[in-house]
Amino acid sequence: MADYYTPGEVSERFGMSLDTLRYYEREGLLTEVERGPSGHRRYRGGDVELLDLVRCLRDTDMPIARLREFAELVRDGDHTVPTRVDVLEEHDARLTERIGELRRRQDAIRHKIEYYKGVLAERGAELEETR
Incomplete structure (x- = not known):
């Protein structure tokens, strides 16, 4: 797995638009996305794994608010x-x-x-x- 992924790579991988990807970021479903030296957004492998689960849950009609809660739990750690x-x-x-x-x-x-x-x-x- 690569260390970082561009927004284009992530949106292509999941078949979603860049707008949808940004929406998920704004809604707090992903950790704060890092920026590379050029200032461009880049996603870590963990972001991509979480996004994979988020898409699965969203595709099965989990509400955004509940998805946000779940993502916060993931970020809070193993406990x-x-x-x-x-x-x-x-x-x-x-x-x-x-x-x-x-x-x-x-x-x-x-x-x-x-x-x-x-x-x-x-x-x-x-x-x-x-x-």
Whole structure:
């Protein structure tokens, strides 16, 4: 792993815009980003690892405020690991509930698809009879 990453490298790696990356910085989801001798922002390996987890949690609908709390726990050190586990377990439980809800809705959609296919099949049969 490289010692430092440019904003462009990080945004490309995670498929996000530079604006999104800056937003995550402003929201306190990353540690204060270092500046190189030229004044350009650069990210440490730890920043990239945290961003990977932040993206995972955000992509699974963890609110920004909760993400900020989690990032602060990470920055506060290993003594916060039990609290981090609690946060992740709570999020996992909400995610499991949401997945169940989505599966129920998918079942309803699939049922409706089958119903409409049946309607189309009946119409097709009726058209064949009239020919």
